[in-house]
Amino acid sequence: MIRSLWSGATGMIAQQTNLDVTSNNLANVNTVGFKKVKTNFADLLYQINREPGAPVEGGTTVPTGIQVGLGARVTGTTRIVTPGNFEVTDNPLDIAIEGNAYFQVITPNGEIAYSANGEWRKDGDGQIVTSDGYLLEPAIVIPEDATDITISSTGQVFVKQPGDEANQEVGQIELVRFVNPAGLRAIGRNLFRETEASGAPQVGNPGDDGFPTLEQGILERSNVQVVEEMVNLIVAQRAYEANSKTIQTADRFLELANNLKR
Known part of the structure:
Protein backbone atom coordinates (compact mmCIF):
# COMPACT_ATOMS: atom_id res chain seq x y z
CA MET A 1 0.00 0.00 0.00
CA THR A 82 18.45 18.15 -36.06
CA PRO A 83 18.47 21.32 -38.22
CA GLY A 84 15.79 23.96 -37.88
CA ASN A 85 14.06 25.83 -40.69
CA PHE A 86 16.12 28.31 -42.71
CA GLU A 87 14.90 31.89 -43.05
CA VAL A 88 16.22 34.30 -45.70
CA THR A 89 17.06 37.67 -44.11
CA ASP A 90 19.44 39.21 -46.71
CA ASN A 91 21.47 40.59 -43.79
CA PRO A 92 25.13 40.10 -44.83
CA LEU A 93 26.16 39.12 -41.27
CA ASP A 94 23.44 36.50 -40.83
CA ILE A 95 25.06 33.09 -41.39
CA ALA A 96 23.47 29.64 -41.36
CA ILE A 97 25.46 26.44 -40.86
CA GLU A 98 24.27 23.76 -43.27
CA GLY A 99 24.86 20.90 -40.88
CA ASN A 100 25.81 20.00 -37.33
CA ALA A 101 28.60 22.35 -36.23
CA TYR A 102 29.15 25.42 -34.08
CA PHE A 103 30.78 28.83 -34.18
CA GLN A 104 33.42 29.73 -31.59
CA VAL A 105 32.78 32.66 -29.25
CA ILE A 106 34.99 34.35 -26.67
CA THR A 107 33.14 34.98 -23.40
CA PRO A 108 33.96 37.97 -21.14
CA ASN A 109 36.18 35.78 -18.92
CA GLY A 110 38.28 34.82 -21.94
CA GLU A 111 37.00 31.27 -22.28
CA ILE A 112 35.82 29.70 -25.53
CA ALA A 113 32.12 28.86 -25.88
CA TYR A 114 30.18 27.46 -28.83
CA SER A 115 27.02 28.60 -30.55
CA ALA A 116 24.82 27.58 -33.47
CA ASN A 117 23.33 31.08 -33.58
CA GLY A 118 24.55 32.78 -36.76
CA GLU A 119 23.00 36.17 -36.01
CA TRP A 120 26.19 38.27 -36.04
CA ARG A 121 26.65 42.04 -35.72
CA LYS A 122 29.45 44.64 -35.81
CA ASP A 123 30.57 46.50 -32.69
CA GLY A 124 31.97 50.03 -32.58
CA ASP A 125 35.40 48.79 -33.67
CA GLY A 126 34.07 46.82 -36.61
CA GLN A 127 34.61 43.45 -34.89
CA ILE A 128 32.07 40.69 -35.58
CA VAL A 129 30.24 39.92 -32.33
CA THR A 130 27.10 38.24 -31.01
CA SER A 131 24.05 40.26 -30.01
CA ASP A 132 25.51 40.24 -26.46
CA GLY A 133 28.82 41.65 -27.69
CA TYR A 134 30.86 38.43 -27.46
CA LEU A 135 33.63 38.23 -30.05
CA LEU A 136 33.69 35.67 -32.84
CA GLU A 137 36.80 33.47 -32.68
CA PRO A 138 39.03 33.85 -34.64
CA ALA A 139 38.44 37.60 -34.58
CA ILE A 140 37.37 39.32 -37.79
CA VAL A 141 37.31 43.11 -38.22
CA ILE A 142 35.20 44.78 -40.90
CA PRO A 143 36.79 48.07 -42.13
CA GLU A 144 34.79 51.18 -41.37
CA ASP A 145 34.60 52.19 -45.02
CA ALA A 146 33.52 48.76 -46.29
CA THR A 147 30.64 49.07 -48.73
CA ASP A 148 29.92 45.38 -49.19
CA ILE A 149 30.47 42.19 -47.16
CA THR A 150 30.64 38.78 -48.81
CA ILE A 151 30.98 35.50 -46.92
CA SER A 152 31.73 32.43 -49.00
CA SER A 153 30.33 28.96 -48.33
CA THR A 154 33.81 28.00 -47.08
CA GLY A 155 33.89 30.80 -44.50
CA GLN A 156 36.13 33.36 -46.20
CA VAL A 157 35.06 36.94 -45.43
CA PHE A 158 35.57 39.56 -48.16
CA VAL A 159 34.83 43.28 -48.16
CA LYS A 160 34.61 45.91 -50.90
CA GLN A 161 36.23 49.25 -50.17
CA PRO A 162 36.06 52.52 -52.09
CA GLY A 163 38.73 52.74 -54.78
CA ASP A 164 39.33 48.97 -54.90
CA GLU A 165 37.98 46.98 -57.80
CA ALA A 166 38.63 43.59 -56.22
CA ASN A 167 37.26 42.29 -52.93
CA GLN A 168 39.71 42.13 -50.03
CA GLU A 169 39.79 39.11 -47.71
CA VAL A 170 39.65 40.17 -44.05
CA GLY A 171 39.23 36.85 -42.25
CA GLN A 172 38.29 33.18 -42.17
CA ILE A 173 35.37 31.79 -40.17
CA GLU A 174 36.10 28.48 -38.46
CA LEU A 175 33.64 25.85 -37.27
CA VAL A 176 33.76 23.32 -34.45
CA ARG A 177 32.11 19.91 -34.21
CA PHE A 178 31.87 17.32 -31.43
CA VAL A 179 31.61 13.55 -31.31
CA ASN A 180 28.59 13.89 -28.99
CA PRO A 181 27.06 17.37 -29.33
CA ALA A 182 24.18 16.32 -27.05
CA GLY A 183 26.76 16.18 -24.25
CA LEU A 184 27.56 19.91 -24.41
CA ARG A 185 26.71 21.98 -21.34
CA ALA A 186 24.23 24.79 -22.02
CA ILE A 187 25.19 28.04 -20.27
CA GLY A 188 22.49 30.33 -21.70
CA ARG A 189 22.74 33.13 -24.27
CA ASN A 190 22.71 30.46 -27.02
CA LEU A 191 26.12 29.26 -25.80
CA PHE A 192 27.56 25.86 -24.86
CA ARG A 193 30.73 24.59 -23.22
CA GLU A 194 32.51 21.33 -23.86
CA THR A 195 32.34 18.52 -21.31
CA GLU A 196 33.79 15.05 -20.92
CA ALA A 197 30.58 13.73 -22.46
CA SER A 198 30.78 15.91 -25.57
CA GLY A 199 34.40 15.06 -26.33
CA ALA A 200 37.09 17.50 -27.40
CA PRO A 201 36.24 20.11 -30.06
CA GLN A 202 37.35 19.43 -33.62
CA VAL A 203 38.17 22.70 -35.39
CA GLY A 204 38.12 23.15 -39.16
CA ASN A 205 37.09 25.40 -42.03
CA PRO A 206 33.60 25.10 -43.51
CA GLY A 207 33.54 22.55 -46.32
CA ASP A 208 36.81 20.89 -45.28
CA ASP A 209 37.06 17.27 -44.12
CA GLY A 210 33.33 16.74 -43.70
CA PHE A 211 32.59 20.10 -42.06
CA PRO A 212 29.32 21.72 -43.25
CA THR A 213 29.31 24.82 -45.41
CA LEU A 214 27.86 28.25 -44.66
CA GLU A 215 25.06 30.28 -46.21
CA GLN A 216 25.18 34.07 -46.03
CA GLY A 217 22.01 36.11 -45.52
CA ILE A 218 20.18 33.15 -43.96
CA LEU A 219 19.38 32.21 -40.35
CA GLU A 220 18.66 28.78 -38.91
CA ARG A 221 15.60 29.02 -36.72
CA SER A 222 14.76 26.81 -33.74
CA ASN A 223 13.99 23.17 -34.51
Whole structure:
Protein backbone atom coordinates (compact mmCIF):
# COMPACT_ATOMS: atom_id res chain seq x y z
CA MET A 1 0.00 0.00 0.00
CA ILE A 2 2.71 2.49 1.00
CA ARG A 3 4.75 1.55 -2.09
CA SER A 4 2.02 2.88 -4.36
CA LEU A 5 2.11 6.23 -2.57
CA TRP A 6 5.82 6.66 -3.19
CA SER A 7 5.63 5.27 -6.74
CA GLY A 8 2.95 7.80 -7.62
CA ALA A 9 5.03 10.58 -6.10
CA THR A 10 8.08 9.67 -8.19
CA GLY A 11 5.91 9.69 -11.32
CA MET A 12 4.60 13.17 -10.50
CA ILE A 13 8.12 14.48 -9.90
CA ALA A 14 9.33 13.00 -13.20
CA GLN A 15 6.44 14.54 -15.13
CA GLN A 16 7.08 17.91 -13.49
CA THR A 17 10.61 17.83 -14.93
CA ASN A 18 9.15 16.79 -18.29
CA LEU A 19 6.83 19.80 -18.15
CA ASP A 20 9.73 22.13 -17.30
CA VAL A 21 11.74 20.87 -20.30
CA THR A 22 8.78 21.15 -22.68
CA SER A 23 8.00 24.66 -21.43
CA ASN A 24 11.59 25.72 -22.13
CA ASN A 25 11.32 24.33 -25.67
CA LEU A 26 8.18 26.37 -26.31
CA ALA A 27 9.72 29.49 -24.77
CA ASN A 28 12.58 29.24 -27.30
CA VAL A 29 10.47 28.52 -30.38
CA ASN A 30 11.75 31.77 -31.95
CA THR A 31 15.33 31.59 -30.64
CA VAL A 32 17.79 31.46 -33.52
CA GLY A 33 19.80 28.23 -33.56
CA PHE A 34 18.01 26.74 -30.55
CA LYS A 35 17.92 22.92 -30.38
CA LYS A 36 14.99 21.31 -28.59
CA VAL A 37 15.47 19.03 -25.59
CA LYS A 38 13.82 15.68 -24.87
CA THR A 39 13.31 14.21 -21.39
CA ASN A 40 14.45 10.61 -20.82
CA PHE A 41 12.89 8.36 -18.19
CA ALA A 42 13.73 5.04 -16.52
CA ASP A 43 12.04 2.83 -13.97
CA LEU A 44 13.42 2.60 -10.44
CA LEU A 45 14.47 -0.45 -8.43
CA TYR A 46 12.22 -3.49 -8.12
CA GLN A 47 11.20 -5.35 -5.02
CA ILE A 48 11.59 -9.04 -5.89
CA ASN A 49 9.11 -11.14 -3.91
CA ARG A 50 9.84 -14.25 -5.97
CA GLU A 51 12.62 -14.70 -8.48
CA PRO A 52 11.69 -15.60 -12.06
CA GLY A 53 12.80 -19.18 -12.68
CA ALA A 54 12.74 -20.12 -9.02
CA PRO A 55 12.38 -23.93 -8.57
CA VAL A 56 9.11 -25.36 -7.28
CA GLU A 57 7.94 -28.86 -6.35
CA GLY A 58 7.86 -31.34 -9.18
CA GLY A 59 11.09 -30.11 -10.74
CA THR A 60 9.56 -27.17 -12.60
CA THR A 61 10.34 -23.46 -12.30
CA VAL A 62 8.30 -20.28 -11.85
CA PRO A 63 7.75 -18.73 -15.30
CA THR A 64 7.53 -15.07 -14.27
CA GLY A 65 8.09 -14.49 -10.57
CA ILE A 66 6.78 -11.51 -8.60
CA GLN A 67 8.50 -8.18 -9.26
CA VAL A 68 7.01 -4.91 -8.02
CA GLY A 69 8.45 -1.65 -9.35
CA LEU A 70 9.07 1.38 -7.15
CA GLY A 71 8.37 4.20 -9.59
CA ALA A 72 10.18 6.24 -12.23
CA ARG A 73 12.83 8.90 -12.50
CA VAL A 74 14.36 11.26 -15.06
CA THR A 75 17.67 9.88 -16.34
CA GLY A 76 18.66 12.81 -18.52
CA THR A 77 17.68 15.49 -20.99
CA THR A 78 18.88 14.93 -24.54
CA ARG A 79 19.40 17.86 -26.91
CA ILE A 80 18.09 17.03 -30.39
CA VAL A 81 20.54 18.53 -32.91
CA THR A 82 18.45 18.15 -36.06
CA PRO A 83 18.47 21.32 -38.22
CA GLY A 84 15.79 23.96 -37.88
CA ASN A 85 14.06 25.83 -40.69
CA PHE A 86 16.12 28.31 -42.71
CA GLU A 87 14.90 31.89 -43.05
CA VAL A 88 16.22 34.30 -45.70
CA THR A 89 17.06 37.67 -44.11
CA ASP A 90 19.44 39.21 -46.71
CA ASN A 91 21.47 40.59 -43.79
CA PRO A 92 25.13 40.10 -44.83
CA LEU A 93 26.16 39.12 -41.27
CA ASP A 94 23.44 36.50 -40.83
CA ILE A 95 25.06 33.09 -41.39
CA ALA A 96 23.47 29.64 -41.36
CA ILE A 97 25.46 26.44 -40.86
CA GLU A 98 24.27 23.76 -43.27
CA GLY A 99 24.86 20.90 -40.88
CA ASN A 100 25.81 20.00 -37.33
CA ALA A 101 28.60 22.35 -36.23
CA TYR A 102 29.15 25.42 -34.08
CA PHE A 103 30.78 28.83 -34.18
CA GLN A 104 33.42 29.73 -31.59
CA VAL A 105 32.78 32.66 -29.25
CA ILE A 106 34.99 34.35 -26.67
CA THR A 107 33.14 34.98 -23.40
CA PRO A 108 33.96 37.97 -21.14
CA ASN A 109 36.18 35.78 -18.92
CA GLY A 110 38.28 34.82 -21.94
CA GLU A 111 37.00 31.27 -22.28
CA ILE A 112 35.82 29.70 -25.53
CA ALA A 113 32.12 28.86 -25.88
CA TYR A 114 30.18 27.46 -28.83
CA SER A 115 27.02 28.60 -30.55
CA ALA A 116 24.82 27.58 -33.47
CA ASN A 117 23.33 31.08 -33.58
CA GLY A 118 24.55 32.78 -36.76
CA GLU A 119 23.00 36.17 -36.01
CA TRP A 120 26.19 38.27 -36.04
CA ARG A 121 26.65 42.04 -35.72
CA LYS A 122 29.45 44.64 -35.81
CA ASP A 123 30.57 46.50 -32.69
CA GLY A 124 31.97 50.03 -32.58
CA ASP A 125 35.40 48.79 -33.67
CA GLY A 126 34.07 46.82 -36.61
CA GLN A 127 34.61 43.45 -34.89
CA ILE A 128 32.07 40.69 -35.58
CA VAL A 129 30.24 39.92 -32.33
CA THR A 130 27.10 38.24 -31.01
CA SER A 131 24.05 40.26 -30.01
CA ASP A 132 25.51 40.24 -26.46
CA GLY A 133 28.82 41.65 -27.69
CA TYR A 134 30.86 38.43 -27.46
CA LEU A 135 33.63 38.23 -30.05
CA LEU A 136 33.69 35.67 -32.84
CA GLU A 137 36.80 33.47 -32.68
CA PRO A 138 39.03 33.85 -34.64
CA ALA A 139 38.44 37.60 -34.58
CA ILE A 140 37.37 39.32 -37.79
CA VAL A 141 37.31 43.11 -38.22
CA ILE A 142 35.20 44.78 -40.90
CA PRO A 143 36.79 48.07 -42.13
CA GLU A 144 34.79 51.18 -41.37
CA ASP A 145 34.60 52.19 -45.02
CA ALA A 146 33.52 48.76 -46.29
CA THR A 147 30.64 49.07 -48.73
CA ASP A 148 29.92 45.38 -49.19
CA ILE A 149 30.47 42.19 -47.16
CA THR A 150 30.64 38.78 -48.81
CA ILE A 151 30.98 35.50 -46.92
CA SER A 152 31.73 32.43 -49.00
CA SER A 153 30.33 28.96 -48.33
CA THR A 154 33.81 28.00 -47.08
CA GLY A 155 33.89 30.80 -44.50
CA GLN A 156 36.13 33.36 -46.20
CA VAL A 157 35.06 36.94 -45.43
CA PHE A 158 35.57 39.56 -48.16
CA VAL A 159 34.83 43.28 -48.16
CA LYS A 160 34.61 45.91 -50.90
CA GLN A 161 36.23 49.25 -50.17
CA PRO A 162 36.06 52.52 -52.09
CA GLY A 163 38.73 52.74 -54.78
CA ASP A 164 39.33 48.97 -54.90
CA GLU A 165 37.98 46.98 -57.80
CA ALA A 166 38.63 43.59 -56.22
CA ASN A 167 37.26 42.29 -52.93
CA GLN A 168 39.71 42.13 -50.03
CA GLU A 169 39.79 39.11 -47.71
CA VAL A 170 39.65 40.17 -44.05
CA GLY A 171 39.23 36.85 -42.25
CA GLN A 172 38.29 33.18 -42.17
CA ILE A 173 35.37 31.79 -40.17
CA GLU A 174 36.10 28.48 -38.46
CA LEU A 175 33.64 25.85 -37.27
CA VAL A 176 33.76 23.32 -34.45
CA ARG A 177 32.11 19.91 -34.21
CA PHE A 178 31.87 17.32 -31.43
CA VAL A 179 31.61 13.55 -31.31
CA ASN A 180 28.59 13.89 -28.99
CA PRO A 181 27.06 17.37 -29.33
CA ALA A 182 24.18 16.32 -27.05
CA GLY A 183 26.76 16.18 -24.25
CA LEU A 184 27.56 19.91 -24.41
CA ARG A 185 26.71 21.98 -21.34
CA ALA A 186 24.23 24.79 -22.02
CA ILE A 187 25.19 28.04 -20.27
CA GLY A 188 22.49 30.33 -21.70
CA ARG A 189 22.74 33.13 -24.27
CA ASN A 190 22.71 30.46 -27.02
CA LEU A 191 26.12 29.26 -25.80
CA PHE A 192 27.56 25.86 -24.86
CA ARG A 193 30.73 24.59 -23.22
CA GLU A 194 32.51 21.33 -23.86
CA THR A 195 32.34 18.52 -21.31
CA GLU A 196 33.79 15.05 -20.92
CA ALA A 197 30.58 13.73 -22.46
CA SER A 198 30.78 15.91 -25.57
CA GLY A 199 34.40 15.06 -26.33
CA ALA A 200 37.09 17.50 -27.40
CA PRO A 201 36.24 20.11 -30.06
CA GLN A 202 37.35 19.43 -33.62
CA VAL A 203 38.17 22.70 -35.39
CA GLY A 204 38.12 23.15 -39.16
CA ASN A 205 37.09 25.40 -42.03
CA PRO A 206 33.60 25.10 -43.51
CA GLY A 207 33.54 22.55 -46.32
CA ASP A 208 36.81 20.89 -45.28
CA ASP A 209 37.06 17.27 -44.12
CA GLY A 210 33.33 16.74 -43.70
CA PHE A 211 32.59 20.10 -42.06
CA PRO A 212 29.32 21.72 -43.25
CA THR A 213 29.31 24.82 -45.41
CA LEU A 214 27.86 28.25 -44.66
CA GLU A 215 25.06 30.28 -46.21
CA GLN A 216 25.18 34.07 -46.03
CA GLY A 217 22.01 36.11 -45.52
CA ILE A 218 20.18 33.15 -43.96
CA LEU A 219 19.38 32.21 -40.35
CA GLU A 220 18.66 28.78 -38.91
CA ARG A 221 15.60 29.02 -36.72
CA SER A 222 14.76 26.81 -33.74
CA ASN A 223 13.99 23.17 -34.51
CA VAL A 224 11.10 23.23 -32.01
CA GLN A 225 7.80 22.00 -33.50
CA VAL A 226 4.96 23.75 -31.65
CA VAL A 227 2.37 21.04 -32.37
CA GLU A 228 4.72 18.32 -31.13
CA GLU A 229 5.46 20.23 -27.93
CA MET A 230 1.75 20.86 -27.32
CA VAL A 231 1.12 17.12 -27.60
CA ASN A 232 3.98 16.55 -25.13
CA LEU A 233 2.29 18.99 -22.74
CA ILE A 234 -0.97 17.05 -22.95
CA VAL A 235 0.80 13.73 -22.38
CA ALA A 236 2.74 15.16 -19.40
CA GLN A 237 -0.46 16.60 -17.90
CA ARG A 238 -2.38 13.35 -18.24
CA ALA A 239 0.51 11.32 -16.84
CA TYR A 240 0.76 13.72 -13.90
CA GLU A 241 -2.98 13.39 -13.26
CA ALA A 242 -2.81 9.58 -13.49
CA ASN A 243 0.00 9.45 -10.94
CA SER A 244 -1.93 11.73 -8.62
CA LYS A 245 -4.90 9.37 -8.93
CA THR A 246 -2.75 6.45 -7.75
CA ILE A 247 -1.87 8.43 -4.63
CA GLN A 248 -5.52 9.29 -4.01
CA THR A 249 -6.57 5.66 -4.49
CA ALA A 250 -3.85 4.37 -2.16
CA ASP A 251 -4.93 6.94 0.41
CA ARG A 252 -8.52 5.68 0.21
CA PHE A 253 -7.33 2.10 0.71
CA LEU A 254 -5.42 3.19 3.81
CA GLU A 255 -8.48 5.04 5.06
CA LEU A 256 -10.59 1.90 4.67
CA ALA A 257 -7.98 -0.15 6.52
CA ASN A 258 -7.89 2.38 9.36
CA ASN A 259 -11.68 2.26 9.67
CA LEU A 260 -12.00 -1.54 9.90
CA LYS A 261 -12.48 -1.49 13.68
CA ARG A 262 -15.37 0.96 13.55
